[in-house]
Amino acid sequence: MKWKLKDILMIAVCAVLFGVIFLGATYAGGALYGLLLPLGMPSLGYEPFYGLYFMAVAFAVYVIRKPGVGIVAEILAAVIETLMGNFFGPIIILSGFVQGAGFELIFALTKYKRFDFKTMALAAVICSCVTLGYNLIVSGYDMIALPVLALMLAVRIVSAVVIDAIVTPRLADGLARAGVLGGYAVCEGVAKDLDC
Amino acid sequence: MKLEKLDPTVKACTSLVCVILLSFQYLVSLNIAVFVLSLLLLLTCTRARGIQVLKLLLPALVAAFGLFVTGYFHGRGTRAEDLQKIAAMPYAVRAAMSTGLYPALQISTRLLAYAGFGLLFALSTDGEAFIFSLMHRCRLSPKFAYGILAAIRLMPNMVREFKSVRLAFRARGMQLRWYSLPPVFTMLVNSIRWSQCVAMAMESKGFDGDAPRTCSIVPKLRWYDLAFFSCWITGILVGMCLLRY
Structure with missing residues (x-):
């Protein structure tokens, strides 16, 4: 896909906002972390917010609906997060690529023709599994017992489905109705409040 | 060093x-x-x-x-x-x-x-x-490089906009909590509009991400x-x- 400057800026501005929301969620995760500490599973506290990580790719794929958009958008979001001072540094660019590829896989298989709830949910599930696989290798999650890993995956999937298959498409539809996504594929079939 | x-x-x-x-x-x-x-x-x-x-x-x-x-x-x-x-x-x-x-x-x-x-x-x-180093070392397209920089520079405006939108909602008597979404949505609508204006302004000033460019710092x-x-x-x-x- 040939990227226009306005596409890049639109995705980058949204990535900045999603990055800030994610930062806020990290603090909320801190509270859950404290609650789960006595159970010996504090790391699980961050999982309910995991879907926020995939918001940039879910938003870009749903709005633009073209091959490669998800991977590029997620890498773009990762570069912005690196510039915002994320303590993991450039490693998150690698995570961004994995998340983007994981989310976009199902759309590539369906030739970018279906963007309904089922496909978005399936993309969220696949992305959750792929990122857990990445965590197993890179983050050393293979040292954690299988039942806890299964629980982490289940929570991650629920989070990804709610945030990326329900909230993100609604947000994109809302923006389309507000008339700011004119010219993008998401506008086809969306009832227009202003003009799209 | x-x-x-x-x-x-x-x-x-x-x-x-x-x-x-x-x-x-x-x-x-x-x-x-x-x-x-x-x-x-x-x-x-x-x-x-x-x-x-x-x-x-x-x-x-x-x-x-x-x-x-x-x-x-x-x-x-x-x-x-x-x-x-x-x-x-x-x-x-x-x-x-x-x-x-x-x-x-x-x-x-x-x-x-x-x-x-x-x-x-x-x-x-x-x-x-x-970003400039990525442009030279990894052949990152200038469109992406300047797009990212422009989005980062918009951040303070987004914060300011968020504060004024919350204030406007309160002035209309709406009760807002820290997690209330309507101000975020309004701020996002305005930010996307700005991003489109910035893109238009850059292009009208002659910015073309595909044409060869000279750089002052290599x-x-x-x-x-x-x-x-x-x-x-x-x-x-x-x-x-x-x-x-």
């Missing part, structure tokens, strides 16, 4: 390659050595202040502690090769090392090693220099960039061969 002088892309590549290497080992001592060395470099060879380092390090320490507790109470158990390593340890170390402690240390110190690299990069790199690779890269990689490879625990 200050680490700020190093090429940002070389620093990013070093940290990426090192992380990939570290992800294939389970040596607690190597992870701790990498973390301590990164902190030492940060405090001695960069302009970062101690309080700044601590602020960014705190979430990493919290996350590492979380992984430690999870690994300790819900670890998969010590693997056969690690049991051999533990058996070869001095008695005092073995006594302190229950079967759950070693995997917990393996998983949590790995995160600290990653955070060490991340902090070293984040606190010694100028964002703009990183970053050059110097001997110390290559030395930084090779020292880290060699150090980690040697550590992987020589260290046992």
